[in-house]
Amino acid sequence: xxxEKYTYKQDINMxxxxxxxxxxxxxxYPEDKKKSALLPVLHEVQDAHDNWLSYELQEKVAEILxxxxxxxxxxxxxxxxxxxxxxxxxxxxxxxxxxxxxxxAEDMMDYTCQKLGIKEGETTVDGMFTVVGVECLGACGxxxxxxxxxxxxxxxxxxxxxxxxxxxRAGKVILHDK
Amino acid sequence: MGRKILLDKINIPGIKTYEVYRANGGxxxxxxxxKTLTPDEVTEEVKTSGLRGRGGAxxxxxxxxxxxxxxxxxxxxxxxxxxxxxxxxxxxxxxxxYIPHLLIEGMITxxxxxGANLSYIYIRGEYMWVFKILERAIKExxxxxxxxxxxxGTDFSLDLHVHCGAGxxxxxxxxxxxxxxxxxxxxxxxxxxxxAVSGLWANPTVVNNVESISAVPWIVMNSGEEYAKIGxxxxxxxxxxxxxxxxxxxxxxxxxxGLSVEEFMNSDEYLGGMMNERPLKxxxxxxxxxxxxxxNLIYKTAAGENxxxxxxxxxxxxxxxxxxxxxxxxxxxxxxACIVRNTWNFSRFYHHESCGQCTPCREGTGWLEKVLxxxxxxxxxxxxxxxxxxxxxxxEGNTICPLGDAASWPVAAAIRHFREEFEYxxxxxxxxxxxxxxVNEPFEKVRNLV
Numbered sequence: 001x002x003x004e005k006y007t008y009k010q011d012i013n014m015x016x017x018x019x020x021x022x023x024x025x026x027x028x029y030p031e032d033k034k035k036s037a038l039l040p041v042l043h044e045v046q047d048a049h050d051n052w053l054s055y056e057l058q059e060k061v062a063e064i065l066x067x068x069x070x071x072x073x074x075x076x077x078x079x080x081x082x083x084x085x086x087x088x089x090x091x092x093x094x095x096x097x098x099x100x101x102x103x104x105a106e107d108m109m110d111y112t113c114q115k116l117g118i119k120e121g122e123t124t125v126d127g128m129f130t131v132v133g134v135e136c137l138g139a140c141g142x143x144x145x146x147x148x149x150x151x152x153x154x155x156x157x158x159x160x161x162x163x164x165x166x167x168x169r170a171g172k173v174i175l176h177d178k
Numbered sequence: 179m180g181r182k183i184l185l186d187k188i189n190i191p192g193i194k195t196y197e198v199y200r201a202n203g204g205x206x207x208x209x210x211x212x213k214t215l216t217p218d219e220v221t222e223e224v225k226t227s228g229l230r231g232r233g234g235a236x237x238x239x240x241x242x243x244x245x246x247x248x249x250x251x252x253x254x255x256x257x258x259x260x261x262x263x264x265x266x267x268x269x270x271x272x273x274x275x276y277i278p279h280l281l282i283e284g285m286i287t288x289x290x291x292x293g294a295n296l297s298y299i300y301i302r303g304e305y306m307w308v309f310k311i312l313e314r315a316i317k318e319x320x321x322x323x324x325x326x327x328x329x330x331g332t333d334f335s336l337d338l339h340v341h342c343g344a345g346x347x348x349x350x351x352x353x354x355x356x357x358x359x360x361x362x363x364x365x366x367x368x369x370x371x372x373x374a375v376s377g378l379w380a381n382p383t384v385v386n387n388v389e390s391i392s393a394v395p396w397i398v399m400n401s402g403e404e405y406a407k408i409g410x411x412x413x414x415x416x417x418x419x420x421x422x423x424x425x426x427x428x429x430x431x432x433x434x435x436g437l438s439v440e441e442f443m444n445s446d447e448y449l450g451g452m453m454n455e456r457p458l459k460x461x462x463x464x465x466x467x468x469x470x471x472x473x474n475l476i477y478k479t480a481a482g483e484n485x486x487x488x489x490x491x492x493x494x495x496x497x498x499x500x501x502x503x504x505x506x507x508x509x510x511x512x513x514x515a516c517i518v519r520n521t522w523n524f525s526r527f528y529h530h531e532s533c534g535q536c537t538p539c540r541e542g543t544g545w546l547e548k549v550l551x552x553x554x555x556x557x558x559x560x561x562x563x564x565x566x567x568x569x570x571x572x573x574e575g576n577t578i579c580p581l582g583d584a585a586s587w588p589v590a591a592a593i594r595h596f597r598e599e600f601e602y603x604x605x606x607x608x609x610x611x612x613x614x615x616x617v618n619e620p621f622e623k624v625r626n627l628v
Binding site for chain 2: 028029030033035036037038039040042043065067071074075078079080081082096097098099101102103134135136137138139140141142143147150151152176177
């Protein structure tokens with residue numbers, strides 16, 4: 001598992017815009033408690049680096065926050081929203097917990113996987129799409145649903161999924177609110 | 179038509195923005211509290227109101243506030259728990275998305291009562307667009323002078339920030355939330371010391387749910403006594419219910435506590451009855467952690483009284499014949515739902531979300547999931563049902579935080595009320611191949627078969 005992480009190389013360059021945003025987040029915490037900013041900072045860094053965090057990138061974050069790399073590593077491995085491997089440009093995260101399940105979430109996920117020719121947890125060969133099943137996303141009344149980037153796609157139907165996939169391929173889907 | 183306290187302004191166009199919110203009486207509670215009331219008077223009002231924590235535990239909010247350590251001289255913090263992750267619950271998201279300034283107003287007034295000068299809203303990482311909405315709303319509040327140094331020319335200063343989590347259900351537990359806010363793994367702490375004495379960065383801290391904090395402005399404006407007039411007995415005020423599952427109108431509803439479950443389920447003002455007119459099979463009234471109720475115990479308690487939407491009535495009969503109001507995640511199942519599959523689904527959730535600190539929970543939730551998976555997929559044995567009972571009884575009460583209890587209650591209740599369905603799975607594995615296998619075999623028939 002750990003070896004696998006080293007086999008992918010990631011560009012760990014921090015753009016000035018990203019650094020500016022990180023400094024805003026750091027300013028939300030008292031002078032000697034900058035470690036608190038770790039989660040929001042990791043979100044920003046991940047969004048700016050193809051939605052995953054290599055070990056080198058985690059070391060870089062540790063350097064910025066002036067903490068030990070292991071403190072970043074233990075957090076990245078605990079929280080499910082941080083990806084430790086490269087994933088598709090568009091990650092479809094289907095909620096599969098009870099309320100969505102009883103309204104047909106499993107069928108929607110099966111349909112998407114079939115359409116893209118992959119299994120749950122896999123990425124398409126062209127690196128465009130990843131499909132994963134996740135636990136409750138807090139949209140139970142609007143089931144079935146999935147998360148795509150910062151946004152939720154709710155009341156899914158097969159037609160809606162077709163449309164979303166087409167839009168992704170055409171580059172019409174906005175992932176992050178900047 | 180019930181009274182609306184939190185959602186009364188929700189239909190005003192543009193209520194998301196500061197100007198419209200302010201023009202409709204927004205931030206008046208901050209003016210009133212800072213100019214005419216002392217912090218202790220605000221706390222007293224909240225105490226009188228009888229408002230109970232809306233996150234699930236139902237602990238009186240005023241009492242929680244009064245525990246905060248004001249003598250140590252350390253800085254104090256108010257942290258709003260917006261890490262709503264309980265399956266079936268999506269009410270806080272609705273409030274924050276459509277009327278973000280209400281929460282910010284509540285945070286200012288509550289921070290004033292607690293003497294907190296640095297407060298945070300901890301929102302779950304998946305609600306990233308809501309995070310951005312709150313960030314913008316806070317910016318507007320700073321620009322208008324409701325946040326920052328010397329608010330309204332008084333000597334009260336407050337800095338408020340949003341902090342996002344990253345996908346861990348356990349961070350909804352208050353001490354895990356504090357750990358996470360400190361930039362660590364979300365492992366719950368052993369209590370005592372309680373956060374009111376040693377919380378965020380070892381300072382006195384109060385953690386409250388979004389809905390509880392959003393009710394504070396109304397209480398300050400209209401007095402706690404007025405709030406206590408709504409509801410029945412110790413269940414005062416209004417509650418947001420997030421309804422999902424097999425019903426006509428899923429969504430978020432504000433109800434006066436004391437409404438009957440039957441009316442809530444069937445009136446057109448609320449859920450509008452069952453989807454496709456199929457019969458009701460089961461109900462989870464307060465989020466996935468609370469015990470599931472079978473159809474015969476939903477509208478009436480075991481004693482034959484009408485079941486009401488209150489903390490007391492829903493838990494009437496204890497866990498044997500009752501449930502809990504919890505966080506208000508109202509999940510309705512019709513006769514096509516498979517209770518075994520549903521229980522397996524919940525157990526998978528808790529297994530996935532266990533932080534791994536306490537052995538009973540880390541190992542037990544995994545066992546529950548595996549055994550339930552076996553039964554659901556046609557490889558179960560009769561003794562597995564007793565094994566499940568045994569495992570869940572050994573998790574409950576033996577863990578640092580309530581996640582262990584939350585994992586064991588749904589399993590216990592499912593076996594208690596739907597044991598026949600488990601036996602059916604074991605005895606007729608060939609009949610349970612498809613997911614909707616109860617469409618053709620209603621529960622009554624299952625009962626007769628086993």
